[in-house]
Amino acid sequence: MLKYDLVVIGGGPAGMAAALKAKECGVKKIIILERAETLGGILEQCIHTGFGLHYFGEELSGPEYAARFIEKVKETDIDVKVDTMVTEIRTGNVVIATNKADGLLEISATAIVLAMGCRERPRGALDIPGSRASGIMTAGTAQKYVNIDGYMPGKKIVILGSGDIGLIMARRMTLEGAKVEMVCELMPYSGGLTRNIVQCLEDLGIPLKLSCTVIKTHGIERLEGVTIADVDENRRPIPGTERFVECDTLLLSVGLIPENELTRMAGIVIDPVTNGAVVDENRQTTRPGVFACGNVLQVHDLVDYVTLESQLAGEGAAKYILSKNRRRSFKYAETKAGDGVRYVVPQNINLDTEDDVKLYFRVRDVYRNAKITVKSGNKVIYSKKKPKLCPGEMEYVVIKKDDIHSLSKKELVVSAEV
Secondary structure (H helix, E strand, C coil), X not given: CEEEEEEEECXXXXXXXXXXXXXXXXXXXXXXXXXXXXXXXXXXXXXXXXXXXXXXXXXXXXXXXXXXXXXXXXXXXXXXEXXXXXXXXXXXXXXXXXXCCCEEEEEEEEEEEECCCEEECCHXXXXXXXXXXXXXXXXXXXXXXXXXXXXXXXXXXXXECCCHHHHHHHHHHHHCCCEEEEEEECCCCCCCCHHHHHHHHHHHCCCEEECEEEEEEECXXXXXXXXXXXXXXXXXXXXXXXXXXXCCEEEECCCEEECCHHHHHCCCCECCCCCCECCCCCCECCCCCEEECHHHCCCCCCHHHHHHHHHHHHHHHHHHHHCCCCCCCCCEEEEEECCCEEEEECCEEECCCCCCEEEEEEECCCEEEEEEEEEECCEEEEEEEEEEECCCCCEEEEECHHHHHCCCCCEEEEEEEC
């Protein structure tokens, strides 16, 4: 059995940032396990720019952003095993993994960081009637075909869903010579960042149809077109609004699902809204010594925020590893989503925290001139007006540690008051 202080599962931006932060904090033996053939995660196929504006203060492409962290990992003695699949986390934080070179690996860890990222929701989850014609794929798959393999999926494109990957692929396919007919979005608002709506759709004249969805696909061997329809407030197709759109490719950008199979198998409590683990401010899960960060915890908009959150997890893991008393019990305050808010991360905050705490959250709808409030009982801890809030953009508030120490009621409720 191999023995390490810290095992990081996932070698994308989250895993590398967590490992590097833990090393900086004094953890000696660290290993990163990555199932792909290279480090970098999804950034390797994101050749567009827009990364690093917050963290590095400059605009980078996805591979450039990843390369900076890969170089930092190479400069340390952090062990890396790529093409390695983790299959199980056993009692006592024993990680079971497998690869071609070593066969079955059994690794004993003092602490584990979960950084497995997320996957796209596939067509099978949507129940769209129609045959299994070629030309229907997720936007991320199309991105890999175009940016990594050099293949064009099609020439006339309809995109279902206005998540950031879908918006970026609308621009990418247009620049490669395809005709993007439209982007259909089931909700009455876009699920992507405002800057992507402007740069990827409006600047290129690509129509965005809100409250609209695909209700049928046509074609046997190859997609020949789709039927779209407007939807009502219950997201059900409105009879009489159906229309046929000719296309040979349907790209799906209908949400991301955190890769939490390992998390569930380990018996860690999952938040039903985020589909990620329930964590405290150090990103420690309900299982002692196991931490989670990045898109496996909550789906982020920007990789810069993934990096910052993962550094919290790396630092938290380091504190756990270097602590002489790991069994001490903490007193927690629980965070809750109030009016207009879908979820809050972290879900628990240690009342004796040594640092200010950022509460990340998303709102339920588009709100203008809404007031973000954080309350503990009747006491207002934080209050600030924002000109616009939308579900496609993650928000956060900073709660001072002194306010947390002085909480009378052991809960914090985050609300968006219109």
